[in-house]
Amino acid sequence: MKRVLSFMLALCAALGMVCLGEPAQAAGKKLIAVTYDDGPGPYTERLLDGLKKRGVKATFFMQGMNAARYEKTVARMYREGHQLANHTYNHPDLTRLSAGEIQSQVNRTNSILDKAAGKGADYLLRPPYGSYNSAVGRAVGAPMILWSIDPQDWLYRNAATVKNNVLRNAHDGAVLLLHDIHSTTVDGSLSAIDSLKAQGYEFVTVRELFRRRGRTLSAGSSYSQANPNGKDLGPVQQPEITSQPKGGQLEITITAQKGTAVYYSLDGSDLNQQSRRYTGPFTVQTPCTVKACAAYNMNGSRSDTLEKKFDRPAAPAPVLHIENGFLIIEGTTPEVAVYYSVSGAQDSNGNQLYTRPVALVPGVRVSAYGAGEGYYNSASVRIAYSPLGNVFRDVFPEAWYFDAVDKAAAEGIIQGQGDGVFAPKDSVTRGQLVTFLHRISQETGAAPAGEGNPFTDVPEGKYYTEAVAWAVENDVASGYEDYTFRPDRKVTRQEMACILYRYMTGCCGAALSAGGLESFRDRNAVADWAKEAADALSASGILQGDTEGNFRPADGCTRAEAAAVLLRVQGYAPPVI
Numbered sequence: 001m002k003r004v005l006s007f008m009l010a011l012c013a014a015l016g017m018v019c020l021g022e023p024a025q026a027a028g029k030k031l032i033a034v035t036y037d038d039g040p041g042p043y044t045e046r047l048l049d050g051l052k053k054r055g056v057k058a059t060f061f062m063q064g065m066n067a068a069r070y071e072k073t074v075a076r077m078y079r080e081g082h083q084l085a086n087h088t089y090n091h092p093d094l095t096r097l098s099a100g101e102i103q104s105q106v107n108r109t110n111s112i113l114d115k116a117a118g119k120g121a122d123y124l125l126r127p128p129y130g131s132y133n134s135a136v137g138r139a140v141g142a143p144m145i146l147w148s149i150d151p152q153d154w155l156y157r158n159a160a161t162v163k164n165n166v167l168r169n170a171h172d173g174a175v176l177l178l179h180d181i182h183s184t185t186v187d188g189s190l191s192a193i194d195s196l197k198a199q200g201y202e203f204v205t206v207r208e209l210f211r212r213r214g215r216t217l218s219a220g221s222s223y224s225q226a227n228p229n230g231k232d233l234g235p236v237q238q239p240e241i242t243s244q245p246k247g248g249q250l251e252i253t254i255t256a257q258k259g260t261a262v263y264y265s266l267d268g269s270d271l272n273q274q275s276r277r278y279t280g281p282f283t284v285q286t287p288c289t290v291k292a293c294a295a296y297n298m299n300g301s302r303s304d305t306l307e308k309k310f311d312r313p314a315a316p317a318p319v320l321h322i323e324n325g326f327l328i329i330e331g332t333t334p335e336v337a338v339y340y341s342v343s344g345a346q347d348s349n350g351n352q353l354y355t356r357p358v359a360l361v362p363g364v365r366v367s368a369y370g371a372g373e374g375y376y377n378s379a380s381v382r383i384a385y386s387p388l389g390n391v392f393r394d395v396f397p398e399a400w401y402f403d404a405v406d407k408a409a410a411e412g413i414i415q416g417q418g419d420g421v422f423a424p425k426d427s428v429t430r431g432q433l434v435t436f437l438h439r440i441s442q443e444t445g446a447a448p449a450g451e452g453n454p455f456t457d458v459p460e461g462k463y464y465t466e467a468v469a470w471a472v473e474n475d476v477a478s479g480y481e482d483y484t485f486r487p488d489r490k491v492t493r494q495e496m497a498c499i500l501y502r503y504m505t506g507c508c509g510a511a512l513s514a515g516g517l518e519s520f521r522d523r524n525a526v527a528d529w530a531k532e533a534a535d536a537l538s539a540s541g542i543l544q545g546d547t548e549g550n551f552r553p554a555d556g557c558t559r560a561e562a563a564a565v566l567l568r569v570q571g572y573a574p575p576v577i
């Protein structure tokens, strides 16, 4: 014990040293939002080049009339991850306009910016001259962003002065006001950015500045900075794109940071508000280029775009059959070979090239995939050849119900649905349950056959017709008051308890003890008509609860569960006399 403790202390000391070696990160980095007003203009492309070189994202409060003139520049801003923002159409003092005129200034500019950002994008607004009042706030319908640093770059047309004015006033959480319509501002601000980066500042869009500090922006309110508050929610993480062959196609899965939405395109086109929203895995035909980004808000609060090319086709998945104890695989072509492996309970051999049918012994499972030069490997396909000689595509030895399903299928109590499909998770219907019981009764001779049935929904010739007649004749199951049996209705666990109980006590003369129900936490949820049956069947161990100690009377019953239950019922039945 002492030794463990001293080891722990040594470990803590080592970790402490690691921590001391790094600057304090808990409160996050120093953040600053650079904003450029009034453009775009003739110097904006040069500014974008400089920002790109430095990996800096900025926010552009644009006049609509200039944005219309420099459409390509606006598109580039958006594409390169800058935030597009609204500075009215032609720079009026909004306090002198009517609500209708203000809205027209805002909306006209929004729809010009929409050409880059996509319809439905949302824009922050900066009122010209920083001039606003409560009426303006009500009319603009967007958060109003002011500034905390004004280096007066419009007044001092000198790059060095602009730079010095920025550096003198820089602070964590600042919103920096600049104007990209002046060449001196482009030079001065890029130079200031270099110095601030060296001081450890991180450059973010306005929207990111407030999001990372955990501050919400509301329409009509004004904001001029986001001072450090001990919070930094961190940058938006790029999503991950993974692929898996499915048939001859690729299934694409995109995973992203919690709380973000993923936007994507499949034809290499740029992403914006109008791009597809990811809702779950989808398949594509190759070749294709997937572009994706994660966003809290596509305009100003999104990750860099991830681009992934899928240039090769996927090999088609092989089709496996087991017939008369031989493994037969379809799907090999001159281009695509199939590799298979056979795993038993004890041994497992490696992947082998499939060339001809392979003799199998029961109790193994086979997996196989297609592969070839210039193809992605196909998904792996499995099939099981059970110890009792069943072929399953959807039941494998690692499942708790494997042995029960194998036995129930081998004895013909529950048959598969053809071609190796057992559908273990499917729910059992009333028609199926009496059919399964009827099969057990035929094995044991526990009850006489029936003579037709009185139900309007049990036609002749269905798989359950004879079983329903038998069940009614022997009082195993009854119908509803409207002369229906509802054979396709899912059977609940308490209904199943009643049917099994009547079969076992009535047809088989089983003497079941009582007192099983009291141990279940949800015993009061069992219907009165089912209490006696549920009590006896749980006391005898035929019906068991879940791991939390609940009987779950209203839940359905899967085919896998039914296999286990019916084998127990069969074990209780008296021998044939």
Ligand SMILES: [Zn+2]
Pocket (backbone or CB within 6 Å): 037, 038, 087, 091, 128, 129
């Ligand atoms: Zn302005």
